[in-house]
Amino acid sequence: MPARALPPWTDALWAGLAGTLVAGWHVEVPALWRDEAASVAAATRTWAAFGGMIQHVDVVHAVYYAALHVWFLAVGYTPLTLRLPSVLAAGGTAAVVALLGARLGGRVAGVVAGLVAAVLPSLVWAGGEGRSYALTALLAAATVLALLHALGPHRSRATALLAWTGHAALLALTAALFLDALLLGGATAVAAALLGRGRQRAAGAVAAVVAAIAVLPLARLAAAQTGQVAWIRPATWHDVAVTQWFRSDAVAWTVLAVVVVGAVAAVLRHAVPAPALAVALPWALLPPAALLAAGLVHAPMYWPRYVTFTAPAIALLVGLAAAALPRLLPAVAVLAIAVTALPQVVADRQPRAKAGSELQLAARLVATERRPGDGPSGIVYGQYHHIPGVTTRIEEIAYPLPFRGLTDLTARGPLAESTALFGADTTTTAAVPRLRGLRTVWFLLDLDSEPKTVVPVAAMRVLGLRQTGTFRTSGSMLLRFSR
Numbered sequence: 042m043p044a045r046a047l048p049p050w051t052d053a054l055w056a057g058l059a060g061t062l063v064a065g066w067h068v069e070v071p072a073l074w075r076d077e078a079a080s081v082a083a084a085t086r087t088w089a090a091f092g093g094m095i096q097h098v099d100v101v102h103a104v105y106y107a108a109l110h111v112w113f114l115a116v117g118y119t120p121l122t123l124r125l126p127s128v129l130a131a132g133g134t135a136a137v138v139a140l141l142g143a144r145l146g147g148r149v150a151g152v153v154a155g156l157v158a159a160v161l162p163s164l165v166w167a168g169g170e171g172r173s174y175a176l177t178a179l180l181a182a183a184t185v186l187a188l189l190h191a192l193g194p195h196r197s198r199a200t201a202l203l204a205w206t207g208h209a210a211l212l213a214l215t216a217a218l219f220l221d222a223l224l225l226g227g228a229t230a231v232a233a234a235l236l237g238r239g240r241q242r243a244a245g246a247v248a249a250v251v252a253a254i255a256v257l258p259l260a261r262l263a264a265a266q267t268g269q270v271a272w273i274r275p276a277t278w279h280d281v282a283v284t285q286w287f288r289s290d291a292v293a294w295t296v297l298a299v300v301v302v303g304a305v306a307a308v309l310r311h312a313v314p315a316p317a318l319a320v321a322l323p324w325a326l327l328p329p330a331a332l333l334a335a336g337l338v339h340a341p342m343y344w345p346r347y348v349t350f351t352a353p354a355i356a357l358l359v360g361l362a363a364a365a366l367p368r369l370l371p372a373v374a375v376l377a378i379a380v381t382a383l384p385q386v387v388a389d390r391q392p393r394a395k396a397g398s399e400l401q402l403a404a405r406l407v408a409t410e411r412r413p414g415d416g417p418s419g420i421v422y423g424q425y426h427h428i429p430g431v432t433t434r435i436e437e438i439a440y441p442l443p444f445r446g447l448t449d450l451t452a453r454g455p456l457a458e459s460t461a462l463f464g465a466d467t468t469t470t471a472a473v474p475r476l477r478g479l480r481t482v483w484f485l486l487d488l489d490s491e492p493k494t495v496v497p498v499a500a501m502r503v504l505g506l507r508q509t510g511t512f513r514t515s516g517s518m519l520l521r522f523s524r
Contacts, residue, residue, distance in 0.1 A: 049139070049140055049143040049144070049148070049151060050140070052139050052143065052148065052151055052152050052155060053136040053137070053139040053140045053143075053151070053155060054136065055155075056135040056136050056138070056139040056152070056155025056156055056158065056159055057132045057133060057135050057136030057139070057155075058132065059132075059135060059155075059156060059159040059160075060131050060132040060133075060134060060135030060136070060155075060158060060159035060164070060168070061128060061129060061131065061132030061135075062132075063131075063159050063160055063165055063168075063386065064127070064128045064131035064132060064164075064165050064168025064169060064175070065128040065168070066386075066390065067390040068121070068124050068125075068128055068168070068169045068390070069120060069121045069124070070390050070391070070392055071169065071389070071390060071391065071392060071393070071394040071395050071398070072392055072393060072395060072398040072399070072400050072401035072402070072439075073120055073123070073171065073395070073398065073400055073401065073439040073440070074395035074396045074398035074400065075396070075398070075400075075428075075431075075435065076170075076171075076172055077120075077123065077170065077171040077172065077395070077439065078400065078435045078438045078439040078463075079099065079102075079462055079463070080102075080105075080106065080109060080123065080171045080172060081118060081123060081171070081438050081439060082435075082438045082456065082462055082463055082464075083099060083102070083106040083109075083110075083462065084106050084107075084109035084110040084112075084113055084118075085110070085113060085118060085438075085456075085457060086456065086457045086458065086459065087457055087458055088110075089458075090457060090458045090459055090460055091106065091107070091110065093460030094459075094460045094461070094462060095262070096262070096460070097266070097460065097461075098266060098269065098461075098462050099266075099269070099462060100259060100262040100263050100266055101219065101220045101259075101263045101266070102172075102173060102219070103259065104217045104218050104259075105172070105173035105176065105218055105219070108126075109123075109126075112126060118441075120171075120439070120440075123171035124169055124170065124171050126175075126176065127167060127168050127169065127170055127171065127172070127174070127175035127176065128168050128169070128175075130167075130168065130175035130176045130178065130179040131159075131164055131165065131167060131168025131175045131178075131179075132159075132168075133179045134158055134164060134175065134178045134179045134182050134353055135155050135156070135158040135159040135164075135356075136155065137179065137182040137183055137186055137353070138154045138155050138157075138158040138182055138353045138356050138357055138360075139151045139152065139154060139155025139156075139158075140155075140186060141154065141182065141185060141186055141189070141320075141353075141357055142154030142155065142357055142360035142361070142364075144186075144189055145189070145314065145316065145317035145320060145321075145357070145361065146314050146317050146360060146361045146364045147364055149360075149363065149364040149371050150314075150317075150360040150361050150363070150364035151360065152360075152371075153359060153360040153363040153364065153371050153374065153375055154356050154357045154359060154360025154361070155356075155360070156375045156379075157296075157355075157356040157359045157360060157375060157378055158352075158353055158356035160378060160379045160382045160386070161286070161287070161292075161352055161355065161356055161378075161382065162287055162288040162289055162292055162382050162385040162386060162389070163285065163286050163287060163288055163345075163349055163352045164178060164349070164352050164353070164356075165382070165386050165389065166288060166389050167346075167349050167352075169389065169390070170395075173218050173219045174219070174346055174349040174350070175349070176218055177215060177218050177219045177222050177349065177350045178349050178350045178352060178353055180211060180214055180215040180218060180222075180350075181215050181222060181225050181324075181350035181351075181353060182353045183211055184208065184211040184212050184215055184225060184229065185225075185229065185232075185320060185324060185353075187204070187207050187208040187211050188208050188229050188232060188233065188245070188320075189320070190204050190207075190208075191204040191205045191207070191208045191233075191241075191244070191248075192233065192236055192237055192241055205244050205247075205248055208229070208248050209247075209248035209249075209251045209252050209255075210252075212225060212226050212229065212248060212249065212252040213251070213252035213255040213256055215350070216252055216253075216255075216256045217255075217256050217259060219347075219350070220256065220259060220260060220263055221328070221332065221347045221348070221350075222328075222350045223252065223253060223256060223260075224327065224328035224331050224332070225324065225328060225350060225351075226248070226249030226250075226252050226253065227249065227323070227327050227328070227331065228323035228324045228327045228328065229245055229248070229249060229323075229324075230245040230246040230248070230249045231245075231319075231323040231327065232245065232319050232320045232323055232324070233245020233246070233248075234246070235319040236316055236319050236320070267340070270340075270342065270344075271340065273340070273341040273342065273343070273344055274341060275336065275341050276333060276336070276341065276343045276344075280343075280344075280345050281329060281333070281343075281345075284345040285329060285345035285346075285348050285349075285351075285352075286351070286352050286355045287385075288385050288389070289381065289382065289384070289385040291381040291384070291385075292378065292381045292382050292385065294381075295377050295378050295381045296355065296359055296378060299359055299362055299363060299374045299377070299378065300358055300359060300362045301362075302362070302366065303359075303361070303362025303363055303364070303365045303366055303374075304362055304365075306362075306365040306366055306367070307362070307365035310365060312365060314361050314364075317357070317361050318358075318361070320357075321354045321357045321358045321361065322354075322358075324351060324353075324354035324357075325351050325354035325355055325358065326351075328348050328350070328351050329343065329348045329351060332347065332348065359374070359378070362374075363375070399514070399515055399516035399517060400435060400436045400439045400440065401439070401440060402514045402515055402516065402517065403433065403436040403485065403514060403516070403517040403519075404436050404437070404439070404440035404442075404443045404444070405440075405443070405514070406512055406513075406514045406517060406519050407420075407436075407443040407444060407483070407485065407519060408442070408443035409512075410510065410512050410519060410521065411443070415480065415481040415523075416479075416480030416481055417448075417478060417479050417480050417481075418446065418447050418448070418479060418480065418481040418482070418483065419447055419448035419449070419450045419475065419476065419479045419481075419482050419483070420437075420444065420447040420448070420449060420450060420482070420483040420484075420485060421450045421451050421469050421472055421482065421483070421484045421485070422434040422437075422449070422451050422466070422485055423469065423484065423485060423486040423487060423490060423494030424487065424490040424491070424492060424493070424494045425487050425490060426487060426489055426490055426491070427490070427491040430461060430462075430463065430466075431463050432451065432463065432464075432466055433485040433486065433487050433517070434449070434451075434452070434456070434463060434464055434466075435463055436485065436517075437449075438456070438463065447483065448475075448479070450472040450475045450476065450482070451466045451467055451468075451469065451472045452464055452465070452466060452467075453465040453466060453467055468495070469484075469494060469495055469496065469497060470495060470497045470500065473497050473500045473501065473504070476501065476504055476506060477504060479524075480523065480524050481521065481522070481523050481524075482501070482506055482521075482522040482523075483519060483520065483521055483522075484496055484519070484520040484522070485517065485518075485519055486517065486518045486519070486520065487516065487517060488513075488516055488517060488518055489516060496520065501522055505524050506522040506523065506524055507522060507523065507524075508520060508521070508522050509521050509522065509523040
């Protein structure tokens with residue numbers, strides 16, 4: 042069979058495989074960071090505690106946490122199993138983008154779009170993150186593909202209604218997974234208005250409204266938790282032009298060059314893919330613009346990783362532009378983007394790539410210094426950085442194995458039964474009465490914490506505990522007290 046006769050799904054399969062391999066490359070190397078530890082903390086508690094937790098914090102991620110909980114029940118928790126769904130979602134995104142490109146611009150557009158999605162740094166980063174961003178990107182691409190199906194010809198009104206119902210359901214699921222993705226509904230409604238005929242033009246808006254109503258209870262709870270994002274600073278031009286899609290200036294310039302040259306070629310050939318642009322441009326531009334505009338009248342709401350679900354649209358635009366180039370130039374375009382993306386992909390797979398995380402280093406310090414002769418042992422967790430309610434227990438949450446067998450002396454109760462995201466704590470001083478009967482007590486302190494953790498040395502001496510060791514690693518200090 043000639044290559045040109047192969048069905049589109051074969052190209053999508055190869056693009057998906059490429060995306061999975063790139064996202065999965067050394068995915069276990071970077072240390073987990075605070076946000077990923079939050080995923081673990083939420084997904085490893087009881088359902089009752091989970092329900093209580095989301096009443097106060099992180100309801101915007103509730104659906105992702107619930108899915109992760111079920112996943113951990115099936116495969117268990119390790120840093121690799123945490124990130125594996127995102128790896129597979131990154132591959133799935135590349136596959137769906139390849140199908141979109143083929144449908145909107147032909148086979149060359151599909152192949153290029155899928156391969157670009159496989160190496161685009163924002164999507165590769167999402168594929169290595171134990172959060173919902175890669176899954177949201179996959180569902181966003183699937184939502185747009187469902188929109189194109191709904192806009193196509195149908196044998197009957199019943200099949201058309203079913204297609205629009207599927208589109209609305211996918212849009213609702215995407216928004217439920219990460220609430221900001223509801224803004225995709227505005228983009229798909231615009232695309233439907235531009236591409237649809239008759240009732241189809243209104244159907245896109247109706248689907249967006251139905252999806253919004255479906256996630257309204259989640260949105261109302263999230264609106265009461267906006268204090269969680271008070272840390273967001275106003276966006277910079279670099280955030281919008283580079284970070285949100287490319288994570289690298291070199292990649293941004295390369296993509297821009299391909300798109301501009303391809304656009305000029307399309308104009309000269311009188312082959313501007315207007316229907317494709319009606320899909321890709323609103324998808325890429327409207328959600329970030331909406332978040333930025335909301336920040337002008339309210340507190341800042343835009344953050345680059347929050348719009349990762351628009352990155353597939355950029356890959357689609359590159360595919361459409363490359364399809365207008367002659368002969369081997371589309372392959373050159375893909376190669377150029379892959380080469381310029383490589384340094385960023387490698388940088389994102391370094392041990393401390395995620396916000397300079399020291400969680401793994403602290404856990405390794407505990408593993409290194411514990412001894413079989415420690416006897417009955419406990420641990421006191423100190424303040425973590427400057428975040429209220431977060432202690433160095435976050436290191437045990439992320440890497441539990443080195444802490445196995447240690448009594449948590451500051452916890453008010455088991456983490457799995459707590460409604461506080463990282464557990465509820467007593468003070469280090471109030472933990473002193475719990476030290477009786479222990480032969481060894483450890484204090485795990487964060488060197489950058491504010492306020493500094495109080496170590497009740499005098500009270501411990503009364504109980505016969507003396508400091509017998511001080512151990513340090515980057516950002517952390519471990520104290521040992523023994524009888």
